[in-house]
Each structure stands twice: as C-alpha cells, then as structure tokens.
Amino acid sequence: MSQEQEKIERMVQQGKLSRAEADELLATLEPQDSGQPHPSIQGTQPRTRRTFRIHVDKANGKHVDLGFPMSLVGVGLNILARRGKAAIDLDGKDVPIDTEEIRRLIADPAFVGELMTVHTGDGDTVVLSVE
Template sequence: MSQEYEKIERMVQQGKLTRAEADELLATLEPKESQQSSPPIQGAQPRTRRTFRIHVDEARTGEHVDLGFPMALAGIGLNILARKGRATVGVDGKQVPIDVDEIRRLIADPAFVGELMHIHAGDGDDVILSIE
C-alpha cells in the first residue's frame, strides 16, 4: 500500500474523511491505464479531463503559486470545508465567506470551464480559483 493510500485510510480512522470521500479520493490515485481499460459507451461523448486550479500572485514578494488538482479532489476539499465550518478565506484581515454550494454546482456542471472566484486584496495579492 502506498503512502497516499495509508494517509487516506488514517484520515478515515480519525474521522477527517468519510468512507465515500476516501473512496472517491482513492479512485483518483488509480493508474490511468486501469481507467482507460473499459470500452467507451457507444454514442457517448469523450470526456475531457477538467482541472481545479488555484493561482496565487503575491505582490509584496513577487511569489507565484499555480496548483492544479483533479476535480474529484476539489469536491472532497469542499466537503471537508463545509463539514468543518471553514468556508471562508482571509482577505485584508477579514474573513470572506466562500459560497460552497455555488462552487459545487459549477464543479458538477461538466460544461463549465472558467473562473470560480477571483480575490484581489488591497495589498495587490491575487487568488484565482478556476476550472480548466
């Protein structure tokens, strides 16, 4: 069992993830070959792989962060945020609420691609959450 699998199982035992969330997360860790082995459904449109992206530009230091995650991980992260009651982000010393339900709705829409949230702080920092 890989370290990732062990960490996920530990999170289930600690109550940080439900079994369903863990199963969804574990499915994203499966090798791509096993996902491609099943024959396509006749008449089905090929699915393009969407990515949840977090892009941060910090004005003071000039640092940039650009992270991309499989959509399944974004859904799990939102579930954890909602369950823990931390659906906010700090901007200029204030906690700004995140509309988790709206983000979930957009994530669930396979046709949606674009910006989910753009936060521009007074100090010039930018945080952009998007689906590509």
C-alpha cells in the same frame, strides 16, 4: 504506496483528515478498471478531462500554480461542508465561499473559466479556475 497515498495517511495520523475523508481521497487515486467511469461530482461525468487550478500571485513577485483533478474538488468541498466553515480569511475578515455555486459550476462539463478571484489588501491575488 504512492507519495499521494502516503501524504493522505500522514494527514490522518496528524488529525487533519478523518478516516472517512482519507478513504474518499484514496478512492480517487485508485487505478480505474477498464470500462469503469471515473468518479464524478454530483453524478455528472465530464466529457473531457478538466483541471481545478489555484493560482497565486504574491505582491513580492512569487507565484504558486497548483492543478488538481476535478474529482478531488468534490472531496475538498465535502470536507469544507463537514467542518461548517466555507470562508477565506482576507485581511482579518472572513469572506464567505459559495460552495453550492462552485459545485454547480464544476458539475457542468461544459464550464471552463474562473470560479473565484480574491485580491488581498497587501497586493496578493488568488484565482480559482477550471481548465
């Protein structure tokens, strides 16, 4: 079992993911059969491999840069939709996330660029983008 699979299983045990959510994530990690297309978001198959990136610049100089396969973005948006909350807590205030607009943009295989930029009151910056 890969590290990713183990992490997903731990999240199920901790109650952070349902079994169905975990199965959906695990399916994206399975090796692809020859000739089988990679699972796509909303039925659209990207022509090139794109990455969903989360880049955080903290005011204190620390940085975080995470990249995910696009197939996991659809899973994450589905989890947000099921939990009924698509917002970011920004300085104690909920700022809504337009998940349908994000879905529309990531489903377009030609889209590359920023999806969302958030600047916090304490000087942190979070950028969600497609590369």
